[in-house]
Amino acid sequence: MAKESDGFVRAIARGFSIVEALGKPPGRHTLSEAAATAGLTRATARRILATLVALNYCEAEGRYFSLRPRALGLGLAYLNALPYWGFAQRALEDLRNEINESCALAVLDEGEIVYVLRLPARRILSSNLGIGSRLPAHLVSLGRVLLASLPPEQRSHYLTMTDFKPVTPHTITDPRAFDLELNRVNTQGYAWVDGELDPAICGIAVPVRDHSNAVVAAVSINTISGTVTEEEAKQRYLVALKRTAQDIRTQTAASGS
Known part of the structure; x- marks a missing residue:
């Protein structure tokens, strides 16, 4: 992943990597699974997942995280464009x-x-x-x-x-x-x-x-x-x-x- 700079915000890149990780089968993943798939540390993945939950892009159920319908808007934004x-x-x-x-x-x-x-x-x-x-x-x-x-x-x-x-x-x-x-x-x-x-x-x-x-x-x-x-x-x-x-x-x- 590229370094932080005026032209690159790593936090956004990491956020998208977690969204992509949650979108992989079977559609629900533990913190460790999401972090490993996204290539991030558990601590970083935990903060991103907490943010996505707060923004209603994903939900937590016990140990598992899964995407919510709001995440579909990310893909539809491209199609509608x-x-x-x-x-x-x-x-x-x-x-x-x-x-x-x-x-x-x-x-x-x-x-x-x-x-x-x-x-x-x-x-x-x-x-x-x-x-x-x-x-x-x-x-x-x-x-x-x-x-x-x-x-x-x-x-x-x-x-x-x-x-x-x-x-x-x-x-x-x-x-x-x-x-x-x-x-x-x-x-x-x-x-x-x-x-x-x-x-x-x-x-x-x-x-x-x-x-x-x-x-x-x-x-x-x-x-x-x-x-x-x-x-x-x-x-x-x-x-x-x-x-x-x-x-x-x-x-x-x-x-x-």
Whole structure:
């Protein structure tokens, strides 16, 4: 953790680390558990927890601490600040109803994607993924669309710092091959990933752009691996995906956001 300075307040950083620690399963933690997860001493964690209890962000029950509903406002503040989020909810509902497959919207946070919307289909039983869930960006179609849009220096840094270890037999493990794949994504305007994170899941994604044409998010359709090829996915889903991304962009622009 960085040192205290005019540009960094350690108390705030420690407070957020405790909030994040309390948000991890099973959702209730002792003082020692919260301190260890946050990387803080028990004394520091105790003071922060007492403050969070006083502010109604968490509650104490015996030896255990857990977050209260007020903490949800921290995440909603980010979502509500996204100018396209409200429009994306209806657009993704329409897309899911049209194609009857799981749909999602995500943003890039360093080396991971973060779901800001996800509407699962019944045929894919992955209920553990929802708003706020994170996945390695290079292993999913949403992440590849977002990584492909990075400026050259940021992409180079990502390729240098990322551990391309195999997760499934289909995982791309060579940074040079992955760089070429990102070039292909940029050229074709979509990303297709089949079984690189989960051998049972494949997905296709396209970028969501703002009024200046910058990529601000990505939207995807995911289905069961082996039920569709890349070419078939393009024919079935790509037009609807691109229309959804354009609808989000158009509605956001029309709102003046």
